[in-house]
Amino acid sequence: MSRTTPAVPSRSDAVRNRRLLLDAAARTFAERGVEVSIGEIAQCAGVGKGTVFRHFSSKADLLAAIMLGMLDELESAGTALLEAGDPALALRDFMAAGVEIFVRDRAFCEVVGRPSLQSEQVREAIHRLRDVAEELTARARRQGAVRPDVTGTDVVLLLSGIQHTAAPLLVTEPEAWRRYLELAFDGITADTRRSLPYPPPRRLPLASPDAQVDG
Amino acid sequence: MSRTTPAVPSRSDAVRNRRLLLDAAARTFAERGVEVSIGEIAQCAGVGKGTVFRHFSSKADLLAAIMLGMLDELESAGTALLEAGDPALALRDFMAAGVEIFVRDRAFCEVVGRPSLQSEQVREAIHRLRDVAEELTARARRQGAVRPDVTGTDVVLLLSGIQHTAAPLLVTEPEAWRRYLELAFDGITADTRRSLPYPPPRRLPLASPDAQVDG
Amino acid sequence: MSRTTPAVPSRSDAVRNRRLLLDAAARTFAERGVEVSIGEIAQCAGVGKGTVFRHFSSKADLLAAIMLGMLDELESAGTALLEAGDPALALRDFMAAGVEIFVRDRAFCEVVGRPSLQSEQVREAIHRLRDVAEELTARARRQGAVRPDVTGTDVVLLLSGIQHTAAPLLVTEPEAWRRYLELAFDGITADTRRSLPYPPPRRLPLASPDAQVDG
Amino acid sequence: MSRTTPAVPSRSDAVRNRRLLLDAAARTFAERGVEVSIGEIAQCAGVGKGTVFRHFSSKADLLAAIMLGMLDELESAGTALLEAGDPALALRDFMAAGVEIFVRDRAFCEVVGRPSLQSEQVREAIHRLRDVAEELTARARRQGAVRPDVTGTDVVLLLSGIQHTAAPLLVTEPEAWRRYLELAFDGITADTRRSLPYPPPRRLPLASPDAQVDG
DNA sequence: CATGAATGAGAGTTCATTCAT
DNA sequence: GATGAATGAACTCTCATTCAT
Incomplete structure (x- = not known):
């Protein structure tokens, strides 16, 4: 690359x-x-x-460096929250921190969505982030605060999804993502016997055969 | 243009x-x-x-033609579902139809998410879609099947959000979006007294100061 | 071609x-x-x-056909004026007719100036026109009405020159060419002993190695 | 632009x-x-x-830069000639300098002749040139060396006209323009009581409704 | 090290010309 | 014979990237 x-x-x-x-x-x-x-x-x-x-x-490297910074920042936040007293609140705070970082940076989302732009390092950082998210989720799960079949991978994926949901509103209402974070959180904490209709993702596939970024 | x-x-x-x-x-x-x-x-x-x-x-025209086709398709699906017996199910089916279109089409998401790519016609079609979504949501809301403060605009925004949540998985698991649709649906139908922490979006802001797409 | x-x-x-x-x-x-x-x-x-x-x-052929029409029209006018009683007036009328045709058609001048646009037929027509102009000029010359060293080729060339002189004015003052025709005519009829500082053109070179017109 | x-x-x-x-x-x-x-x-x-x-x-800018260089060169020549002893000769020298530049440069003629090719800067330079020409002409006029109703605008227009008159000859006889400069000069200095049949141009119309040059 | 000049592949778009309908 | 759809070369202009200063 x-x-x-x-x-x-x-x-x-x-x-x-x-x-x-x-x-x-x-x-x-x-x-x-x-x-x-x-x-x-x-x-x-x-x-x-x-x-x-x-x-x-290259331009792709610059993007990767920025991604890395943000991913590291979020990973640190997540790690810190592992110490928090209330696991459900910790998970929610982690998600809020994540969406906020995503919201700050529109390019972030474009890149996360495009595997072709990702460097090996970025992929590794995403996996580390997923691990932290998994720990946070597991803690909340053990408490019965989230559905039994919700995983850390789900949580990471939701960060980007929430940001994208709110994206069109952010120009005029920069805090609108809080609405959709709440919706999503209510979704993963819903007191429902039904398990989700599709099994949890096994892997977070980030590599791709796409062409290089060119600019 | x-x-x-x-x-x-x-x-x-x-x-x-x-x-x-x-x-x-x-x-x-x-x-x-x-x-x-x-x-x-x-x-x-x-x-x-x-x-x-x-x-x-122009390239923008070609893009618009394709978007319009898909938006119309979804609008029709929504309109047909207005006749369905079960309002909550109708809303869920509408969302499923929408996410499926988004999932099929990466450009669709980019266009819906990036005002700078939108033509006037596309904006109008999105607004018509929002109107249909609002009707479907209102029916479900009247039945108490969805939260009182969830709107058609929320629903339309969620379509894109759900697709983006699942996006990284779609290469290996093309149906994974169903998982996140369920989560989102559980979020908007959650039986909760709390209203959402941020008010419903007033408008769907689609105009933008960006330059038009050129290529 | x-x-x-x-x-x-x-x-x-x-x-x-x-x-x-x-x-x-x-x-x-x-x-x-x-x-x-x-x-x-x-x-x-x-x-x-x-x-x-x-x-x-081809486009060049279409242009040539139009040129031919105009050149023929002017040649006819010139031929008719050979019968006129006053040779000086006949020459002036010929020049007026020529400039008027040129003025009517901006493309005409562009083409006359660009040998690459000319077809063999157009070149021949220009030579015929030059011959008529020569006759008209000779008659006036014999009367002493024009300078002795002014030729028919000069006259033909002046047609285009007069048109170009007036060109920028023609949008707002379509008859402005009459001013410059008069100036030119006063120049060729000037009662001056001096002969012109450069000898009359021997030939009217119209062929050229230029590239083809393409459009 | x-x-x-x-x-x-x-x-x-x-x-x-x-x-x-x-x-x-x-x-x-x-x-x-x-x-x-x-x-x-x-x-x-x-x-x-x-x-x-x-x-x-842009291409237009490149063209403008070249035109400006030539127009400035000619303006300077004109300004210098304002100091010359013989006003009529100065005017003639100015015209000779101008025609020579036109002759050297086919694009020059196209640009000066086609308002659609002109930038604002070029238009301003042409107007400055016209002002210098007007001063030179006025000096000669005051001496009775040129007709009373000949203006600086006429002189500037004639530069292009003379070039176009000689254009077809220039390939084989590069100095032929001197012949037509003399003719034109004899025209504007002709000792004639008649004033010209069409009034002097009021303005040098250089703006145009045409689209700008693009390439 | 920092700079920004040079490069050239590639983008969208136009248009003379050809040719199937 | 008339039509206008298809073509593809050519054009201006952009931009990641390289490299001389």
Whole structure:
């Protein structure tokens, strides 16, 4: 996919530029989607176009780096919530944190939906996130707070689904996702004898034979 | 945006090519999203690039034609279900029909989710769809089968959300959306005194400051 | 240049269509230049695009046919004026007739200026026109009404020059060319001992190695 | 029409390429008219197609840059001639300079003659040129060296007319325009009581309802 | 290291011309 | 004979990526 993105640089200006770039890219992708050009991102970060490619060996790599940041952030939040007293509340807080991150970044969702854009690292981060979600869900499940056949994979998938449900409203009502989070949470905590009509997903398939991203 | 897309042609070869084109475009957009090039669609339909532009005066027009077909299909399904005996079941069937269309078609989701891709006609069709959804929801609501504060707009938004929830699984488990439809349905029919923490969306905002699709 | 444009057809509807086309093309070229598309001309003539190519085997041929019509018209006018009583007046009337024809048709000038657009037939017609102009000029010269070293070729060239001088004004002042015709005529009839600083053109070179017109 | 064409660059290679490009474009436009493609110009300059668009944000901008250069050159020549001792000679020299530029450049004529090709900047430059021509003409007029009703606008229009008169000859006789300049000059300096049969142009109409040039 | 100039593949779109109906 | 559908080369312009400065 890409040569290999250089690791985090050591020189202080390089570190600063990397930060600048990630922020600018996140903001720009968030506002306008994955189609914004590298040139715009560079300009928005106040650096030259070449600098983008020094730090990230392709547009796909830049996207992956942003994804990674967000996934890590959410994973940390989830890990912290494992310590929380109320498992059901912890699960709900985790989902709220996740949707909020997704909502902040429109590109995130586009990328999660497109396996072709994902790097190996992103896939690994998603799997780690799924593991944390599984632990949180298991705790709540054990308490009887969620349906017995709801899994951590379900929870992760729902994050993206909730964001997409609310997406068209977010321009005018940035908090509207809370409505759909509640609906979804009521769905997974519904006191119902019926189990769901389709079995829980076994795997979270993220690889794909699609063509490369080109821009 | 477009000069004016010629109406359905009368000559038999033209009719055939138009059909070929719509099918190829629907399939290609469905599989790979709105970014597929006109050239690929043409090739896939076995016609020359120019023929695409004879039938649809721009890429946006072609996309709109396909969207309109699907939206109309779903609207019809909804209208038919207004006659059904069981309002709750009718609503669920409508949602199933909707998600199934979304699932079939990746471009559909992109267009519905991205105002910048929408033509006026598409917006109108979405609004008509929302109206049908509202009627179906109202019937179920009157019966006490769904929460009092759930609206037709919620239902339409959920269609896309459910599809996105299941999206990563669809490659390996094409029916997985049924699981999340059930979850969502349980969410909107949950017997809960709490009303949702965020008020129902007033409007379905589909206009956008973005530039129109160009290619 | 072109296969061979079919001669004037015999069937009455074909004759009518040919007339319709020539008129529409002349009018359209005149108004908007040689860049108008064949499709527009066809539409403007109320016939199909195919019909244009039945009558004229290429766009260049259509242009040539129009040119020929105008050149013939002017040649006839010139021939008639050979009989006029006042040679100077006859020459001036000839020039007025010529400029008026040029002014009527913007494309005419573009074509006359671009040897690549000219067919053999057009070149021949221009040479015939030059011969008539030469006769008219010779008569006036013999009377002492024009400078001794002014030739028929000069006169023909001036027609196009006068038209171009006035061109930018013609939209708002369609008769403005009369001003520049007068200036030019005063120039060639000026009572001056000096002969012109550059000898009269020997030939009217109209062939060219330029690329073909394509449209 | 154009985003904004970047100013003259500072890096030496860019400066060189910009020069190469302007020269190639000027030469190519001059020889073959405004219809030459950007691709050809790029090839002719020995650079990639993209480089053209880096330096000039559209074809129209490139054309405008070249036109502006020539118009400024001529305006400067005119301004310098305002200091000349002999007003009539100065006017003639100005016209000679102008025709020479026109003769060198076929695109120049097309642009000046076709309002649809003009940018605002070009129109302004033409108006400045007209003002200089008016001063030169006024000086000559005050001396009685030119007809009382000949204006600077006439002079500017004549530049193009003279070029077009000589155009067909220029391939074989590149200096032939001097003949027609003399004729025209004798026309505007003719010692005649008659005023011209059509009043002087009030304005130099350069705006147009036509679409802008696109390529 | 940072820069932004250069590149060229590829996008959407137009249109003269051909040819099946 | 007339039509207009099909074609595909050509055009302008964009942008990820490379590389000289």
